[in-house]
Amino acid sequence: MIPLRLAHITKRFGAVTAVDDVSLTVEPGELFFLLGPSGCGKTTLLRVIAGFYEPDGGRIFFGDADVTAVPPHRRRCGMVFQNYALWPHMTVLENLSFGLAVRGMGRAERRSRAAAMLDVVQMGAYARRKPTQLSGGQQQRVALARALVIEPDFLLLDEPLSNLDARLRREMRAEIRRIQRATGVTSIYVTHDQDEALAMADRLAVVRDGRIEAAGRPRDLYLDPPTLWAAGFLGATNLVDGRIRGRDAGAAVVDTSFGPLRAARAPADLGPGADVTISVRPEAVRLLAAEGPAPAANVYAATVEARTFQGETEQARVRLGGVEVTVSDRPTDLPPVGPGGAARVHVPAEAVRVYARQAAGAAASV
Amino acid sequence: MRPDLKTWLLVLVVAAFLGLFFFYPIGSVFESALWESTGPTLHYVGNVLSKSATRAGFASALVLASVATLAASLLALPLAYLQARTEFPGKRLFGAAILVPLILPPFVGAIGLKQVLGPYGALNAALAHLGVIGPAGAVDWFRAGPLAGVIILQALHLYPIIYLNVVAGLANVDPSLEDAARSVGAGPWRVLVRVTFPLILPSYFAGAIIVFIWAMTDLGTPLMFNYREPVAVQIFDRVSQPSNAEANALVVVLLAVVALLYLGARGLAGRQAFEMMAVATRPPAAGRLGRGAAAMAVLLFGAVTLVAVLPHAAVVLYSLKTEWHGTVLPSGLTLAHHQAALGLAPYEAAVPRSLRPLPSIWNSVVYSLGAVAVSLVLAVWTGYVLVRKRFAGRGVLDALVMLPLAVPGLVLAFGYLNCYADWGDRLVDAGVWSRNYLYPQTSPVALLVAAYAVRRLPLAVRAAVAGFQQTSRTLEEAALSVGAGPVRTLGRITVPLIAANLAAGALLVFAMSMLEVSDSLILAQDDAFNPVTRTIYRIYSNEYAVTGEAVASALGVWAMVFLAAALVAATALMGKRLGAIFRA
Known part of the structure; x- marks a missing residue:
């Protein structure tokens, strides 16, 4: 197994720069995600890796080999397309055998390998069907098998689950993860769905306007996003403007419209007087009853504005000072305070992230 | 997008064909009509x-x-x-x-x-x-x-x-x-x-x-x-x-x-x-x-x-x-007239032997098949480039290939007469050819095939374009991604997928070439090379042939049988989309 390395890849379409100086490395055996909103260049980047687009600048390395000028059919990249792209004039088995025949493999060998791979994706019973006779989920499995049966160096998946309904999508997430682990193939997966990326990825890169905004393990990126935009794109978050007053025992103290707030970790370059935006995830914020025991710091009086029951979780919109904040918790853990009622909010200092304030519109909408 | 050498090569071949057999002849008509030795007139x-x-x-x-x-x-x-x-x-x-x-x-x-x-x-x-x-x-x-x-x-x-x-x-x-x-x-x-x-x-x-x-x-x-x-x-x-x-x-x-x-x-x-x-x-x-x-x-x-x-x-x-x-x-x-038309019975002695119907059906089949081959190859290339490639001048190419639809066959045939006889003569003089293959009196075959092919090219191109449009590009990319080269991808994936469209286009070109009149009447000037339409016209208007009208009818019936069979097959292959070609 070999790593994949992109060095300063740039791809333009006319005046539009779809991929802008992207460098990254995918380690052997890894399931690596390219996550971003539509139009961010993530699919373009995948197609550059597959060889369907020639980059305008930069190099692509498969292991030590520079494949920048290698045509797609010599790259040994199995690809799963968004629309599956199963050949409608061939049976399922023929779809799988085609790539093996290309490699000059004998008929018997082709059949046994294709059949074995169909078993891996649990489609062994459908070998003689035509793709049009399969459901969306079944087509998805065949497309995956077709890409894997050639034992590619890299498996490329382009929004593979976006044509499936929500239930099937969740099922196929686990299935793809299982098959990827079983085959150990180094994989690059493109999606716009952050839940999918967070749930499945070994590592992921958040792509924005053709550039990599942030990269790392899902847990690290979600809990400690390096940029405000990444924080907003990776999940719901509360953003509050403030100004740094000073430092106190390693924590930064930020003045906000509802009072001073301690942030356990703030970049050292943000000194007293710096304008900042703080970000804190709704599930990190605690809603407390108006009376009773409470932590010593970062507790504020608040008014409940609205509550939204969502089954697993319940959200409360609360007003504290001049700002509105969303709190998310298990329904049983929220105090029974209705709209208009008084409550308190605890913002744990270690859940607060601090960013230098940017021009309006810099944060992703959530 | 960066101009890609292969694309330009394909475009060049199509442009060269249109240039030689469409624009040059029409241009020669203009030249002959509007130019004197002293200048425009x-x-x-x-x-x-x-x-x-x-x-x-x-x-x-x-x-x-x-x-x-x-x-x-x-x-x-x-x-x-x-x-x-x-x-x-x-x-x-x-x-x-x-x-x-x-x-x-x-x-x-x-x-x-x-x-x-x-x-x-x-x-x-x-x-x-x-x-x-x-x-x-x-x-x-x-x-x-x-x-x-x-x-x-x-x-x-x-x-x-x-x-x-x-x-x-x-x-x-x-x-x-x-x-x-x-x-x-x-x-x-x-x-x-x-x-x-x-x-x-x-x-x-x-x-x-x-x-x-x-x-x-x-x-x-x-x-x-x-x-x-x-x-x-x-x-x-x-x-x-x-x-x-x-x-x-x-x-x-x-x-x-x-x-x-x-x-x-x-x-x-x-x-x-x-x-x-x-x-x-x-x-x-x-x-x-x-x-x-x-x-x-x-x-x-x-x-x-x-x-x-x-x-x-x-x-x-x-x-x-x-x-x-x-x-x-x-x-x-x-059934006598049909037997005469198909050469199963001897035809009246009064009619020149060269006007025999059966060989002219055969001639038409050969010319039409030639036109099918030429127009289909060009149509697949043009269709591929038009649908799959993005380049400056794409719209121009599209318009150029459709242009023959608007030009009467008569005009084109006249242009061929104008400009190719000289070229043929020069090749004969140079000893390359023993006979002028570009002159209707000596051999109209090349000119007829070219005329049929150019005038039906728009139909063939529309059929191919429809096929490429219905075939998702990702089906080809999927083949490339599992390691099939471009040639194998074309042969095993693309062509089988658009085969029905190509066959329908081929049948249309064939059928319409079989019954083409103006180019056939003008470019075939020696009865030995007659397409069936010219033979129908010649037998029909031959004053010595007493049963000429009936034999011409019989020949017409067989031409229609050919046409009907071709169109039934085309409809079966292409289904409802056939109508789209006639609206092109």
Whole structure:
């Protein structure tokens, strides 16, 4: 197994720069995600890796080999397309055998390998069907098998689950993860769905306007996003403007419209007087009853504005000072305070992230 | 996108073909008509236009085309409305039957129509039989001249083109626009006139202009009536003098008139083309007709179809007659004419041996297959480049390949006569060729194949483009990603997927080349190289052949059998999408 390395890849379409100086490395055996909103260049980047687009600048390395000028059919990249792209004039088995025949493999060998791979994706019973006779989920499995049966160096998946309904999508997430682990193939997966990326990825890169905004393990990126935009794109978050007053025992103290707030970790370059935006995830914020025991710091009086029951979780919109904040918790853990009622909010200092304030519109909408 | 060498190479080949066999010949017509040794001149054009015969030729062609288009519109519009907006029993079947006349060559139908409407023809016999006219009161339906016969055949042949366009236009009208008119109080008639008709006007114009130009430049039908007035026939009569600047001037004037008409109609249609602001959210409602109205609809469809196939039915009967004179149906039947046509029985000694029918069918098959091969290869390349590549000049290429549709075959054939004989002579002089293969008198094969291929190229390209558009690019990318090279991908994935479209395109090119008239009559000048259409014309007009008309009919019947078989196969392969080619 070999790593994949992109060095300063740039791809333009006319005046539009779809991929802008992207460098990254995918380690052997890894399931690596390219996550971003539509139009961010993530699919373009995948197609550059597959060889369907020639980059305008930069190099692509498969292991030590520079494949920048290698045509797609010599790259040994199995690809799963968004629309599956199963050949409608061939049976399922023929779809799988085609790539093996290309490699000059004998008929018997082709059949046994294709059949074995169909078993891996649990489609062994459908070998003689035509793709049009399969459901969306079944087509998805065949497309995956077709890409894997050639034992590619890299498996490329382009929004593979976006044509499936929500239930099937969740099922196929686990299935793809299982098959990827079983085959150990180094994989690059493109999606716009952050839940999918967070749930499945070994590592992921958040792509924005053709550039990599942030990269790392899902847990690290979600809990400690390096940029405000990444924080907003990776999940719901509360953003509050403030100004740094000073430092106190390693924590930064930020003045906000509802009072001073301690942030356990703030970049050292943000000194007293710096304008900042703080970000804190709704599930990190605690809603407390108006009376009773409470932590010593970062507790504020608040008014409940609205509550939204969502089954697993319940959200409360609360007003504290001049700002509105969303709190998310298990329904049983929220105090029974209705709209208009008084409550308190605890913002744990270690859940607060601090960013230098940017021009309006810099944060992703959530 | 960066220009890609392969793309440009493909474009270059297509452009070279069009340049050699389309633009260069047409250019040579212009050169011959508009240039003297001293420089540009309008002398010849002026000369041509000052002749009363020329003016009469244009007048007759315009009258012919106007009346034929009007008649075709009157036939097509009610049928199209019924088909698009109502439900009645047998609608699909009648909708298909109504298209049959489009594939029946009017050139052949002329023989039948003359038999039906002649002074001793079937219609007079039927009227006499019914006691409407006395035995001596035979009406000469062509008393006013052969013009009526030409118009009848053209209208009956061409109305399906308007019908197809209007049906498509009606299907695209968002029904909510009509509902809105009804909701503000407009009655059905007012909705039709004030809302529906203005919206489908562009579709109507698109069909009507094709019909108009077709009728105006048609050569075969007037020839079969020996009607020498229309400008197309006048040009044909000057074939013997191809280098004559005035003959070329006449071609240039014709082309200019066609171009003006075409642009005028496009402008008119364009000004009227209302973008549907809302995409039709549901198909237009098809109202179920009451019993009486449904019967009327069935009757109308049936009657139009019957009348339209009548001339050709008469041709079939005529080819089987022993005697058909003053009776409704032939008085006796024989297979002799068919045997003669197919070479199964010796043909009259009076007819030159070189005019034997069977070899000419074979000639046509060979030429048409050649045209299929050339146009299909070019169409696949062009279709591939047009659909799969993005490059500057793509729109230009698209327009260039479609251009031959707008240029009458007559013009192209004339250009070939102009410019290729010299090249052939030079190659003979240089000792490369022993014979001039680019001169109709010595060998018209290359010129005929090229003419057939160029003029049908737009149909083949549209068929290929449709195929590529229906085939997702990712199917090819998937093959590349599992390691198949571009050639294997083309052979195993792309071509099998668009095979039905290509086959349909090939059959259309084949069928339409088999029955091509103007290029065939002009470019084949030695009977040994005759395509079947020229043999039909020659046998038909040969005064020594007593049974010539019947044998020509038999040959026409076999040509139609070929055509019908090809089109049935094309329909089966391409299904409903076939209509799209005729609307291209």
